[in-house]
Amino acid sequence: MTHHSAEHRSPEMNECIDNCTRCHAICLETISYCLSKGGKHAEPSHIALMSVCADICATSADAMLRGAEVHQYTCGACAEVCRKCADHCASMGEDAEMQRCADICRRCADTCARMAA
Template identity: 60%
Template sequence: MSDHNMNECIDNCIKCAVVCVETVKHCLTKGGQHASPEHIGLLQTCADICTVSANAMLRGIEGHKVTCGACAEICRQCAEACERMGDDEAMRRCAEACRRCAESCAQMASM
């Protein structure tokens, strides 16, 4: 895996973490199913694992493969949850960021 791919994955993780945190605020403001404890918890967990994965890669820890594997799975789950929320620009934005991060983390985990 090239440094470029790792840097891209780090960027995707950081961007996804930011978007998930922003989406928590949106969902709490919107209320209803958006603010369910399960959905908010998934968004927060996604932000957390993205941050952990980015930090592991930045530190050069070989264990980043494990964190990236977990990150890919949580990001996939988060993207699916956001997509189920219906036609909402914030949810689409979050799902897209999660999908990008899931794809790059899956690549990093497989190397």
């Protein structure tokens, strides 16, 4: 039985887990912000994308934390979804909350892409 803890994982994987965990949290916070703001921010397609992004980030982090060999597939999917979410959030104009979400999504996409390679 292999013990999976932070010191047994590569620094790259630990960084990716941290980014996925933060991206999950920030997407959830940003969904609340968007729903309260209304208008284009609250469009169902935008909320759905951010919701899926939060979910895949949590799933990716969980796969790595469990030491599951399939993490490369979840990370690959996560990188794609995070990129789309980042683009969507960045397209919302000069909005600090949306830019914050876009930034963490991009960071998460970059580390997930490396884990998937």
